[in-house]
Amino acid sequence: MAKATRYGMAALVCAAACLPARAAVSAEQAETAFKAFNKAYWNATDKYFYKRDGKSGVLDFWLSAHAWETVMDVYQLTGKDEYKQQIKDVYDGFIKRNGTDWTQNDYNDDIMWWTIACARAYGLTGDTRYLTQSKTHFDWVWKTQRDSIEGGVWWKNNEHKSKNSCVVQPAIITATFLANALKDDSYRVKAESLYVWQKRTLMDPRNPGKIFDAINVSGSLGTGSTTYNQGTFIGSAVGLGHMADAKICADWTKKNMCTATGVVREANQGDFAAFKLILVRYAMGMARQLGTAAGAPYESWMDVNAASVWDKRRKADDIMGPDWNNAAPATGIESASAASGVTLLVLLATPASTGIHPLARGARPQSVSFAFPGSSSASGIAAPAILLPGGWRGADGRLRGATPPGSFSHLPAE
DSSP states (O other): OOOOOOOTTSSOSSSSSOOOOOSSSOHHHHHHHHHHHHHHHEETTTTEEEEETTTEEEOOHHHHHHHHHHHHHHHHHHOOHHHHHHHHHHHHHHHHHHOSOGGGSSBHHHHHHHHHHHHHHHHHHOOHHHHHHHHHHHHHHHHHHBOTTTOSBBSBSSOOOEEEHHHHHHHHHHHHHHHHHTTOHHHHHHHHHHHHHHHHHHBOTTSTTOBOOEEETTSOEEOOOOHHHHHHHHHHHHHHTOHHHHHHHHHHHHHHHBOTTSOBOOOOOGGGTTHHHHHHHHHHHHHHHHOHHHHHHHHHHHHHHHHHHHHTSBTTTTBOOSOTTSOOOSSOOOHHHHHHHHHHHHHHHSOGGGOSOOOOOOOOOTTOOBOBTTBOOOBSSSSSEEEETTEEEETTOOEEEOOOTTTTTTSOOO
16 A cells, blocks of 8 residues: 655645644545545546536536545545545546647636646656646646736636636646746746735725635626635635735635534535535645644634534435535535535545645745835735836736836746
8 A cells, every 4th residue: 555645746735833633534434425425426437527416427627626636635645546546547537538738728717727636646646747737737828828917817718808816826826836846936936926916906905805706807806705716815825825814814704604603605516516625625724734723723614514514414325415504415416516525524534744735835935026116115915016027016907107127037937
């Protein structure tokens, strides 16, 4: 049995000063949940996850990346060879159906989820084909889909009408992975530049911690919030070491998107099916990174959700449903909904010393310095304007002045 000990991306979210392993969810319970999920949804012959109950449909492009990460989670928990093999099988089946050129997908967020999953798979297995795919597709999005004048990343690559949290934040997470996998700080610089734009443009200034959905080309904002965008902001902040920002976002999410007891309210399926999965993955990473004292309340929050969704599972086959506050339905549970509960249980059962998710954080490169006109501040986070390619820009993204020559020379070239 090969233990899952190779984390090629360096420092894990949880390494030394972490929370102890918790007894709220046992490894046996977590693996039972995963086995039930696999039995219901995994097609071992054609190597894909079914989309729906009754073994029908093929799981969508972007949702398949999340199901793949759930397999990685259980491998990281157990170290069992059968799960390491399934990591390979999921990828092989996906490539058979979708090929290796993912730029044919119109949605840049879909591409980013596979770059994240591939970077993580490389860290767990050492298979360089995963790293190649992650780097190739992140680089393509950075070069062709980033707004190099106004900042941000376009949601769709066949039309540039809006820049959305759903793609910018996964791009930040991917860049933090690649910075560590490649030992190349230029990716961390890219991540920081996107993070500053994201926080200034798509975090509600009146409700710190609330993440807006998008800004379109006219400048109007889509102000709705989802657990997807809350979760990826937390992941972005943790990956870059902005732990105070991560906590603010998590606190807002718990207060505004959960019941009084802390159980997540979002319960839709379809494209929303994996939204809670995203939240719990990165909230758990944050809890483990914070350490025992600071992280305990957030891990306890996750414990409450795990207890509720497991209690309300479909008892006949241990499948967890989309609504974590009510009993799972007898039929109609989509695989991405079921995977959300499984992921939460597996992450809670994983010992802190093993790590949760290799979102490596560390000191920002010394060359990164976001200075501001008329200010001695170099943080780039709290000042009223930010230097980006093309000029000084305020929180509204409007050009405030030309970029002084050479003042942003550390930003990676196109």
